[in-house]
Amino acid sequence: MNATLAPWKAVTLIAVSIAIIFGGIIFIDAESTIVLLAAGTALIILSLLWGIKWDAIEKDLMENLRAMFTPILILLAVGLMIGIWMLAGTIPVIVYYGLLLIKPSVFLFVACLACALMSVMAGTSWGTIGTIGVAFMGVSVGLDIPLQYTAGAVVVGALFGDKMSPLSDTTVMAAAVTDVKLVDHIKHMLYTTVPGLVISLILFLFLGFRVSGQVENEQITSILNTLETNFNLNPLLLLPPFVILFLIYKNKPTLPVFGVGILLGALLAIIFQGNGLAEIAVALNDGYTASTGVEVVDRMLQRGGLSSMLGTVALLIAAAIFGSPLRTAGVIDVILNGIQRVVKTGKGIMLSSLSLHSFLFIITGSYYVTFAVLGPMMKSMYDQYGLHRKNFSRTLEDTGTALAPLIPWSVTGAFIAGTLGVPTLQYAPFAPMLYLGIVFAIIYILTGFGIAKVDSPATEKEKPVAAKKALQS
Template sequence: MQPVLSTKKNIILMVVAIVIVFGGIAGIKAPSTIVLITGGAAIIFLSLLWGIKWEDIERDILRSIGHMMIPILILLAVGMMIGVWMLSGTIPFLVYYGLILLKPSIFLFVACLVCAIMTLMNGNSWATIGTVGVALMGVSMGLEIPLYYTAAAVVVGAIFGDKVSPLSDSTILASSITDVELMDHVKHLLYTTVPGLVISLILYLIIGFQFNNETVDSENISAILNSLNDNFNLNPLVMLPPLAVLILISRRAPALPVYGVGIFLGAVIGAFFQDRSIMEVAEALSDGYSYDTGLDIVNQIVQQGGLSSMLSTVAILIAAAIFGAPLQTSGLIDIMLNKIKQFAKTGRSMMASCLTLHTGFFTIIGSYYVTYAVFGPVLKNLYDDYGLHRKNLSRTFEDTGTALAPLVPWSVTGAFIANTLQVPNGEFILYAPMIYLGIVFAVIYIMTGFGIAKSDQQIPRNTSKQIS
């Protein structure tokens, strides 16, 4: 397929896109959604000026948004679940007993492992961050552990679980879009993911040493415990919603119906155990828990959630489609692929080019739902040409998409994490080494050939382009 616009015009589009995104977000610090829409509008205007048909641009925008509909529905469900689980006492229950049972010295280590296990079981890092993660942030406040440490531990655990869970939408998308068996993809991910997790866990144990001899303010802890106990009925039955969700997920039930069950049980328990009216339940589902507990720190812990809390993140998803789709319509992707074919003489240089290409586009667009769908169908055949297994590509997608997302403030995942945990991305990312070490290990493997799988085909399409 020949590019619709010339190389020169596509380069201009790319420069305009980069200038608007980085200038708008890093320079004038404008909201990410507005910056992406502005960038998309500029690209669309130039494309129309140079002869691209609006119908073609509209088709690609709608196609991109179509890929995002399930993630959008999941985001909205997670927002409602956070709000109703606050009202039902589920998350306050976790905070209460977390403060009693967890010691400051091992808190970060345990937090990371808990989030990893939770996401491995439910396949959704957003759900883990929005429920267990929010509860752990509350425990962190009570234990007087800096929130950026806890946010990092929560994110590392959640992203690790998301990458290696066969229930994860990003894992399924990366494998299916490249025609790779799901479990082959998951196993191949372990090469770049496990080392980063181990290094992160060691870091959390080291950081925990500084809290080993600290005396936690017992009066502050007591005040928090008393406030939670006064405002919520902390009956163990309030844990029925997450228990039901875990059981259903373990039976491989679809995510959205499972979250629907969690929301329904939270609403019922809120009505019966917390003596809330139907209107109060509806308000929690819409706008989150908003009642004054009488203690500021507890208010910070529990006044969260609701469908409305996710609308800004949903807007970023839609803005990403508006921004990214016209770059595909213009033919820029095809030009990039032609350049890779022209200059990549070996499998190593081709894989390095693909890794760089996807990292760059993901950093600009901020949505792996867009970049996986755009690059997957066209790059997978390139790996066949070089006699390389496509699971190398699916792993590259996750290393430079799923894992990298928390590092990019204007990405959908990055914005969700910052909004939900209430910690800016730049503050916690230094303490989340797994997020960026995946790329480091990927580069090492490309250079050395270790962990690189050859194609299952006996005769590659182009025998002159082998990895070695």
């Protein structure tokens, strides 16, 4: 069982965390990996000085690393897949047809909707971003549309689909930890998610028409000719993404599915591009490295490979190190105990859970941790105030799943930045759906609109007592 620090010591750990993270990233402009390692080291030292045993910290560190292991493997698999799909011509052929068929003025709008559709069907934002998301980034270069615009459109679409899909692990988990029916949970999220998507789509149309006149037909023609010269653009090269989509839709495990995508890419590279095993090995490790002689095409294609993801892997390991002492010291328990002494109303419970989960997620960067910890601990408090638990399950996703791409040290944020090649803070302003969900959630809590009630709430006198017992149980 984890030791729990005195409240003032827990608050000190949180303050030190915030100071080092935001000071290091904003003022010093240091890399997120180094900042997290520095913060983790400081927290471990303070915890040891205050009596927390190293064995306990080490145990939680190993558990955090085990939780990170599968995402790390998926991350590496995506790097391998992007490299081999570039070499095989799969991504180049998507870029080719994208340049032929999509007008610059509606490109961002189409990219967002396409990613949303794929993510809803497949239930994975990672799979969407790592496949057609990367292809859209290539088309963006060809159309001379700023990459941060396209990254925003891809992320909004992918995350909308992730939240709305019954196949998504985060959607299933949020419903499960709060004991809410999956369909009820998804329907309730429409209140906060759809308005953000609509506003985002309007933004993408505005940005698209703003930049649509900047691209020159000669440049597009040059890109198309270069792709035709350097690749055999056979339509059969589109097979891997369709196979991946089908297998994920059939709820097959992600890692084996990506393995199939890598093998298919290697076979197509041999059959259609005439590459040998040496070229395939280079593409898997270093990504696509060949030069076409046209700078804009090289910027589209020279990416992927195992080595491109190693920096992101280091970031995830640093995040695990950083989160370990906070978990061992029982910081979350201290915060919840404080809430139970202060909060006395249903609105207070909803605002507290929204604020607390946002804060803890920003600190830990892992919804697998925060969902699992807060879900079971706070769900019964909603019962005591006559509130349906789906209000809470929606809050978990609005402040976890949707917030994840905005946190550079989160698993999802690190994956997106590494895969799309655009830093988090650059695409964040162009992905409004991600944070508008929180804005609409607060509006609904204050006005009562979109808040589901249950039939038999506790009496006003019973509520605080029952809520306190729920937290203690």
